Amino acid sequence: MLLRRxxxxxxxxxxxxxxKQYWVDAHGVWLTMEEVSALEEELEVPWVNxxxxxxxxx
Numbered sequence: 001m002l003l004r005r006x007x008x009x010x011x012x013x014x015x016x017x018x019x020k021q022y023w024v025d026a027h028g029v030w031l032t033m034e035e036v037s038a039l040e041e042e043l044e045v046p047w048v049n050x051x052x053x054x055x056x057x058x
Contacts, residue, residue: 027056
């Protein structure tokens with residue numbers, strides 16, 4: 001999976017510390033499910049490291 005850059009497959013097979021799931025966007029940005037939910041609901045995002053990632057321009 002890693003050699004094919006199958007980030008979605010990796011995110012389904014591997015959990016992050018604490019057993020939490022995460023999601024990888026089309027540009028390779030990894031987000032926790034809590035971050036994804038907050039973004040979808042337009043709430044304040046609880047960034048894991050305290051800083052938002054560098055998203056690709058729209």
